[in-house]
Each structure stands twice: as C-alpha cells, then as structure tokens.
Amino acid sequence: MPGWQTPARPHIAAMDRTFPPPRAAALDHLARVAPRTGTAYAARRNTDAGPDAEPTTTALSPYLRRRLLLEPEVIAAAAEAHGPDAREKFVEEVFWRTYFKGHLETHPALWSRYLDLVADGRNQLATQSGLRRVFADAVAGNTGIDGFDDWAKDLVETGWLHNHTRMWFASIWIFTLRLPWALGADFFMRHLIDGDPASNTLSWRWVAGLHTRGKAYVARADNIRRYTEGRFSPTGLDEDPVPLEENDLVRTVPLPPAGQPPQGDVALLLHLDDLNPETLDLGAARVVGIGGLLAHPPGAVDRVRHADEQAMDDALARAAARFGCPARRVEAAEDWSGGNPVVTAWAPVGPSAAALPAGCTRMRRPFDELAWPPATRGYFQVKSAIPGILRALGQP
Numbered sequence: 001m002p003g004w005q006t007p008a009r010p011h012i013a014a015m016d017r018t019f020p021p022p023r024a025a026a027l028d029h030l031a032r033v034a035p036r037t038g039t040a041y042a043a044r045r046n047t048d049a050g051p052d053a054e055p056t057t058t059a060l061s062p063y064l065r066r067r068l069l070l071e072p073e074v075i076a077a078a079a080e081a082h083g084p085d086a087r088e089k090f091v092e093e094v095f096w097r098t099y100f101k102g103h104l105e106t107h108p109a110l111w112s113r114y115l116d117l118v119a120d121g122r123n124q125l126a127t128q129s130g131l132r133r134v135f136a137d138a139v140a141g142n143t144g145i146d147g148f149d150d151w152a153k154d155l156v157e158t159g160w161l162h163n164h165t166r167m168w169f170a171s172i173w174i175f176t177l178r179l180p181w182a183l184g185a186d187f188f189m190r191h192l193i194d195g196d197p198a199s200n201t202l203s204w205r206w207v208a209g210l211h212t213r214g215k216a217y218v219a220r221a222d223n224i225r226r227y228t229e230g231r232f233s234p235t236g237l238d239e240d241p242v243p244l245e246e247n248d249l250v251r252t253v254p255l256p257p258a259g260q261p262p263q264g265d266v267a268l269l270l271h272l273d274d275l276n277p278e279t280l281d282l283g284a285a286r287v288v289g290i291g292g293l294l295a296h297p298p299g300a301v302d303r304v305r306h307a308d309e310q311a312m313d314d315a316l317a318r319a320a321a322r323f324g325c326p327a328r329r330v331e332a333a334e335d336w337s338g339g340n341p342v343v344t345a346w347a348p349v350g351p352s353a354a355a356l357p358a359g360c361t362r363m364r365r366p367f368d369e370l371a372w373p374p375a376t377r378g379y380f381q382v383k384s385a386i387p388g389i390l391r392a393l394g395q396p
C-alpha cells in the first residue's frame, strides 16, 4: 500500500509521527531507536524538548499497543544495543505497560466504570453550559494556559504526546480546569495513535489519585518549565489539589484461564491487540482460514482507524503467507470460520475482547502468563518480578 515507506535517515531528528503500521516498518523503527534505550534514555526520558527536537523516548508504543512488536522483542533489542544494565530503566517502562494490562485484566470493572463515566460526562456537558464551555476550550486548545493549549492542538493534529506531557495535561485537565477525568481519558483515546484501554484508563486514574488512592500527580509550573527546556511557563495552575475519591472499590478477580489450541483444523482470528500471528504457539492445530476483526477504540478519529486498518491488513497478509490459506477482514457477527473452531491470541479487556465471538479459544502468550499474575496490586510487585520473568523467557 502507498504511504508506508519509512524515510531513510541516518539520525532521527524530529520523531516520525506517521508511525507506518506494517511490521517491516516497526522492525525498522526498532532498529533505529534501540541505540536510544540505554543511559541516554534514563537521563533524558522525562524531557519533552518539542516536536521538532530529537526525541527523548522511543515512540514504540503504537507498535507495542497492536503487538506489531512484542515486549520480549524490544527488550532483547535494548539488551543487544546496551547490555542488560544500561537498558534497565527502559525495561522498567516497558513493564509499566505490562503492569497496566495485567491490572485491568484482574480489575475489568474499571473499564466498564470508565465507559459509564464517559457517558455521565457527556450528559453533564449536555446539561451544564459552564462545563461545556470549559470542555470546548480545553479540547480546542483555547484555555489560555501556556503549554496546555499547544498540547491539545498537538494531540489532535498528530495523535501523539510525550509521556511527561500526558501527565501534565491530565493533571491540569482534572485539577486546574476541573473537568471530569473520564472525558479527558476519552479525548486521549479518540486521538492517540497508541490509545490503549489499560495504559490510558489507569494512567488517568493514577493522575487523579484513584489508582494509588489519595496520591494524585500534580503538574507544577517549575517542573513544566524545566522539562520543556523553557518552552512553556504556565501560570494559575492548581498546585495543591485534593485527589479525587470514589466510594465503591473495584474487586480483584482471578486472571481468567487461557485456552489450549484445539487439535486439527482451526480458523485463526486476528484482532487489534495482537497482530503477531507468526509467533503464536498453535500446537498441533492446522490453520485453514484467517479472519481479521477490527474493533477500534470508541470514537477513534480517522487517523487511528486508518492506522488500525493498515496494521490489520499487513497482519492478514503475513498470516496468509505464513499459514498458506486465505485471510480477510471479517465482521463480529459474521459466520466466516467454515464450521472450524476459532482460535485467537488473548484479547485483553477492551473493544477487541468485547467483540470476540462467544466460544472462541483465547490463547495467552508466555510473557503475559508470567507478568500478569503479579499485577493485581501496585507496580512494585511486577517490577520485582522482572528479573525472574526475563530469565524464564531466556533473556539476559
């Protein structure tokens, strides 16, 4: 398909914000950013020097989110570039994603609660003109808050914000503008090219003080000045906010059991949370048909939908070549499997999981099987498990 070529550049000056979806481009991107996952990453990752400066992080998230790249693969690339010690900070950050995935898997009600809160927030916007005005100014980048307005416009125009900027943005949204947090999370999910139910919902909850209860993330003007290298200097921020609270806590549920691939002929279903069919362990099953189910994040804008579609088509083409059988996009309600049992990679909580047909066999990857069980509480338990997980996967 046209428009997929990654520009060949000796150095990445500004970040390539098109995130071309095919796995070949993802691998190319990984090769180019692996040298940046060592000590320079640890030293500079909190700095957002702006869209035209050399990036301080890897921008691997659009690929990891769709599993065009796998976590063990990017961790191995970092080790190869730097050795196991210098890449430590980078690996810890990759495991933040894993932690959030495992946490949402064991607290699925946090996702349904978020969806309910988005609906509540929309009702409030419909009935409260003051709130509606503040919301409209926030998403249009028209609040007069230095930095925040640029970030709102950057997000809409490019689908991307640096991690630290996401934290400042969410904090200002919740505590200075006093807008409902779920509407901010929804604004992110619609526009982010890496929009992910677990990382996004739980990061917004974390900023609000709902994830680590009573501990909110506070955006401070001096921190913004420092880590934007003086590009922004906002005034009027609420730097002494009260963390949000919720009355009813969400219960932890056991990790649902994973399936085993059936013997004999199967139909393989691909979805947007795992577009890596070549590496799925299908045991003795023989794939005779392949379907691709597109379940975009709710309200996703065209840029995100287009990236999802390109990524899916690339995965379908790779799967067809790997298994030697036809592959095409399918609809959730369609009967496409020819009567064969349907197998799929595990879809974590979110739109793909909600769209999977009843009765399909969902198989978890060894990485998730190892890393999700300790994710029921805080990140620390996952962090302590990292060396054992990497050893079990045969990584240095």
Ligand SMILES: Cc1cc2nc3c(=O)[nH]c(=O)nc-3n(C[C@H](O)[C@H](O)[C@H](O)COP(=O)(O)OP(=O)(O)OC[C@H]3O[C@@H](n4cnc5c(N)ncnc54)[C@H](O)[C@@H]3O)c2cc1C
Residues within 6 Å of the ligand: 045, 057, 058, 059, 060, 061, 062, 064, 065, 093, 094, 095, 096, 097, 098, 100, 161, 162, 163, 164, 166, 167, 170, 188, 192, 194, 195, 196, 197, 199, 200, 201, 203, 204, 207
């Ligand atoms: C309010 C808010 C919303 C967010 N929404 C999303 C989202 O929808 N999708 C998403 O993938 N990430 C989200 N994040 C996490 C983080 O901002 C992005 O993963 C990161 O900015 C991606 O940039 P990178 O690939 O250059 O990261 P790098 O710093 O290069 O890190 C490498 C990889 O580690 C993972 N990672 C790094 N930091 C985090 C983190 N804090 N939390 C979870 N995973 C992390 C990502 O997969 C990332 O690609 C959000 C953070 C905040 C504060």
